[in-house]
Amino acid sequence: MKNKYTQDESSQFKDKIIIVTGSTQGSGAETAKLLASRGAKGITICGRNEENGNKIKKEIEEIGSQCIYVKANLESLEDCRKIVSETDKKFGTINTLINSAAFTERGTILSTTPENFEKMFNINTRAPFFLMQDTIKIMIRDKVKGTIAHVLSVAAYSGMPFLTAYSSSKAALGIMIKNVANSVSGHQIRVNGLNLGWTDTPAEDMIQKKFHDADNNWIKKAEKKVPFKRLNKPLDVARILAFLCSDESGLMTGSLVDFDQTVVGWHSYSAYETKILDDSILGE
Numbered sequence: 001m002k003n004k005y006t007q008d009e010s011s012q013f014k015d016k017i018i019i020v021t022g023s024t025q026g027s028g029a030e031t032a033k034l035l036a037s038r039g040a041k042g043i044t045i046c047g048r049n050e051e052n053g054n055k056i057k058k059e060i061e062e063i064g065s066q067c068i069y070v071k072a073n074l075e076s077l078e079d080c081r082k083i084v085s086e087t088d089k090k091f092g093t094i095n096t097l098i099n100s101a102a103f104t105e106r107g108t109i110l111s112t113t114p115e116n117f118e119k120m121f122n123i124n125t126r127a128p129f130f131l132m133q134d135t136i137k138i139m140i141r142d143k144v145k146g147t148i149a150h151v152l153s154v155a156a157y158s159g160m161p162f163l164t165a166y167s168s169s170k171a172a173l174g175i176m177i178k179n180v181a182n183s184v185s186g187h188q189i190r191v192n193g194l195n196l197g198w199t200d201t202p203a204e205d206m207i208q209k210k211f212h213d214a215d216n217n218w219i220k221k222a223e224k225k226v227p228f229k230r231l232n233k234p235l236d237v238a239r240i241l242a243f244l245c246s247d248e249s250g251l252m253t254g255s256l257v258d259f260d261q262t263v264v265g266w267h268s269y270s271a272y273e274t275k276i277l278d279d280s281i282l283g284e
Contacts, residue, residue: 012246014039017091019083021074021131022101024052025202027151030234031098031241032056036065038242042091046070046083047101066091074101074127075119084134093142096245097135099128100151100237102170106162106211117165124169129176132191136184145188147245150177151237154195154260174256181254190253192244197260198222199232228261 018040022028024047032045033056043065047053053069060067070086072079087094103123105116128150139146152170153159159167174193181191198204200219208214223230240259243249258264 007248009038012038012242012248013096015041016095017042017044017087017093018096018098018245019044019046019087019094019131019135020098020100021046021072021083021127022099022151023047024049024056024069026100027196027199027234027237028098028100029056031100031238032060032067033063034235034238034242035096035245036060036063036067040065042066042068042087044068044070044083044087044090046072048073075103075122077126077130080127080130081134084131084138088138093144094135094138095144095146097131097146097148098151098241098245099131099149100241101127102151102153104163104166104207107165108161109164112165120165120169121172124166125172125176128173132180136180136187136189139189140184140187146190148180148189148191149241149244150191150193151241152177152193152195152256154197154258154262154264156195156256157264177256178254185253190249190251192249192252192254193256194237194240194244195256195258195260196237197232197258197262198226199234199237200230226261232259 013035018035020028020032020043023032023045032043036043043060045053045056045060045067046069048071050071053071057067057069068086068090070083072083074080084094101123103120105120107113107116132148135148150173152173155163155167156170156174177191177193184191208218219231240257
């Protein structure tokens with residue numbers, strides 16, 4: 001029996017038009033497919049890999065949503081604007097923007113090059129700004145009570161020494177989210193962010209192998225060291241983003257949600273590694 005406490009997830013995003021950036025692989029692709037399974041009318045996916053983009057597009061259409069793929073590099077302001085304009089041209093409006101695209105490169109305060117600094121801020125900070133700007137103009141034009149969600153990182157609190165520019169770019173995005181949420185609340189547009197922790201994605205696999213000499217078993221080794229014995233998975237991320245962009249999150253806006261198995265201020269997994277706490281408390 002249906003009542004106010006029950007909800008059919010298959011219609012959670014019924015008739016909604018949604019943009020998901022960084023959606024040709026990993027968490028972005030999983031998010032787009034999840035929203036399609038929950039009734040989205042139309043979804044725009046984007047990314048640099050055209051082969052992957054067309055593959056994900058087909059999968060979304062098979063689920064039942066209309067879909068367009070826009071080949072785009074978020075380092076380009078022109079491409080950012082093209083994503084929004086092509087969505088408006090195809091579907092006539094926008095209900096939700098989910099920005100899961102990001103770029104990371106290793107670099108300390110001493111070793112980060114101007115080129116890498118600029119690229120990280122262009123993709124991680126500038127692109128979200130102008131994606132929001134163009135999307136919000138359409139939401140206001142159409143009187144849409146829209147939702148926007150960005151994927152950030154727990155590194156935005158400080159980050160490791162080799163993530164100086166990356167951490168800074170994500171921290172800047174966090175302040176931007178709060179400012180914009182305040183700015184557009186009168187239009188009943190909600191803006192939130194997800195501070196993501198360590199996640200098992202194709203991009204993370206590349207990073208571990210490129211910068212940390214990881215072998216093909218690095219995930220198994222990593223998962224043995226963390227409290228819940230697994231890393232975040234793309235579907236975990238997709239479900240949280242769906243929550244932030246659905247009526248389930250109510251009036252929530254300007255919030256940055258930590259989605260990790262560490263707690264800010266708790267150094268690494270020291271309680272597990274050094275047995276500071278009693279084993280019975282640790283659950284071992």
